[in-house]
Amino acid sequence: xxxxxxxxxxxxxxxxxxxxxxxxxxxxxxxxxxxxxxxxxxxxxxxxxxxxxxxxxxxxxxxxxxxxxxxxxxxxxxxxxxxxxxxxxxxxxxxxxxxxxxxxxxxxxxxxxxxxxxxxxxxxxxxxxxxxxxxxxxxxxxxxxxxxxxxxxxxxxxxxxxxxxxxxxxxxxxxxxxxxxx
Amino acid sequence: xxxxxxxxxxxxxxxxxxxxxxxxxxxxxxxxxxxxxxxxxxxxxxxxxxxxxxxxxxxxxxxxxxxxxxxxxxxxxxxxxxxxxxxxxxxxxxxxxxxxxxxxxxxxxxxxxxxxxxxxxxxxxxxxxxxxxxxxxxxxxxxxxxxxxxxxxxxxxxxxxxxxxxxxxxxxxxxxxxxxxxxxxx
Numbered sequence: 090x091x092x093x094x095x096x097x098x099x100x101x102x103x104x105x106x107x108x109x110x111x112x113x114x115x116x117x118x119x120x121x122x123x124x125x126x127x128x129x130x131x132x133x134x135x136x137x138x139x140x141x142x143x144x145x146x147x148x149x150x151x152x153x154x155x156x157x158x159x160x161x162x163x164x165x166x167x168x169x170x171x172x173x174x175x176x177x178x179x180x181x182x183x184x185x186x187x188x189x190x191x192x193x194x195x196x197x198x199x200x201x202x203x204x205x206x207x208x209x210x211x212x213x214x215x216x217x218x219x220x221x222x223x224x225x226x227x228x229x230x231x232x233x234x235x236x237x238x239x240x241x242x243x244x245x246x247x248x249x250x251x252x253x254x255x256x257x258x259x260x261x262x263x264x265x266x267x268x269x270x271x
Numbered sequence: 272x273x274x275x276x277x278x279x280x281x282x283x284x285x286x287x288x289x290x291x292x293x294x295x296x297x298x299x300x301x302x303x304x305x306x307x308x309x310x311x312x313x314x315x316x317x318x319x320x321x322x323x324x325x326x327x328x329x330x331x332x333x334x335x336x337x338x339x340x341x342x343x344x345x346x347x348x349x350x351x352x353x354x355x356x357x358x359x360x361x362x363x364x365x366x367x368x369x370x371x372x373x374x375x376x377x378x379x380x381x382x383x384x385x386x387x388x389x390x391x392x393x394x395x396x397x398x399x400x401x402x403x404x405x406x407x408x409x410x411x412x413x414x415x416x417x418x419x420x421x422x423x424x425x426x427x428x429x430x431x432x433x434x435x436x437x438x439x440x441x442x443x444x445x446x447x448x449x450x451x452x453x454x455x456x457x
Contacts, residue, residue, distance in 0.1 A: 108370070110369035110370045113369040113370070114366070114369070120369045122369050122370065124360075124361060124368070124389060124392075127349070127352075127358065127359040127360070127361070128358045128359075128360070128392055129358075130352070130353070130356045130357065130358060133349075133352070133353060133359065134353055137353060156342055157341055157342040157345060157363075157367070160342055160343075160345035160346050161345050161349050161359070161361070162349075164312060164318075164346050164347070164349065164350055165349055165350045165353055167312075167315070167318070168315070168318060168319055168322060168350055171315050172315065173312070173313040173314070173315060174312040174313060174318065174346065175309070175312075175313055176309060176312070176342075176346065178342075181299075182342075183309065184295035184298040184299070184305045184307050185293070185295045185298070185307065204309060207309070207313060
């Protein structure tokens with residue numbers, strides 16, 4: 090169900106390009122920076138290819154990307170598999186009618202929004218973000234898609250932080266990641 | 272310059288792209304006819320055509336860097352970078368990029384904002400493209416040009432899907448060529 094690509098030779102190249110920035114955005118957090126992967130055309134292409142190979146025969150009609158780093162990986166995947174790209178955004182960024190889903194942060198809460206009509210009932214959806222930590226944002230994303238009647242086939246991230254157990258917050262939905270961070 | 276005046280006159284893809292853009296009146300405030308590209312990126316044919324037109328234009332220009340302006344520029348720039356084998360550089364609002372950054376201020380209608388770029392990502396001699404969904408006053412793009420030039424890159428061109436009336440008739444912005452696919456819909 091949930092899986093990680095450990096044996097593909099392209100994974101090493103991707104993992105070695107991820108930069109860890111200590112104490113960002115606050116003390117104690119080891120930030121997993123994917124911008125360094127994007128600087129290596131080979132590693133960036135391999136990242137997208139690994140997702141495309143997995144999803145191209147799964148009849149995915151929607152790729153939903155979470156603002157803002159999900160916008161970097163989601164559209165190339167959508168384009169390659171012939172699916173719609175749907176941005177899931179912070180409040181008040183999307184024009185027109187939206188549905189919103191609140192989720193908990195460490196302190197307080199935040200919201201994710203999706204356009205009404207972006208997704209139709211029974212569409213098959215993929216949710217994409219650069220990283221899964223606690224799983225709160227991904228969970229909100231899945232809820233938005235399910236409220237619109239879509240089936241969330243899988244969540245896909247470049248990086249997982251296993252210690253934060255985000256995988257367990259996905260209500261049994263499968264999670265596919267390329268790299269686990271230490 | 273618009274694509275239709277620059278080699279793509281009568282190209283049916285341009286009409287498809289224009290038709291796929293949704294206009295939302297009075298967003299974010301009264302009087303603004305907001306050009307919404309989310310309907311473009313959720314139309315696989317029109318989205319692919321958009322990227323193909325940019326890729327066809329830039330693939331033989333020796334572009335080594337494609338910079339995308341947060342956040343809607345992120346929906347277009349990476350696909351272009353991947354297709355032409357260039358680095359993708361995100362240009363972001365303050366405080367989002369970890370590690371060392373440089374920043375440039377630019378004017379908003381009321382007040383100022385800043386755009387940031389990572390230090391060490393772009394070299395002297397890199398040939399850069401800057402991508403955003405839309406150009407209006409050109410303030411954001413001008414800040415993006417300044418960031419790239421500060422680190423020694425040559426900005427070859429700025430490219431946007433939509434060009435608003437403020438830039439109509441202009442072929443250049445901040446001293447650099449400006450390329451746009453379509454005008455705003457009414």
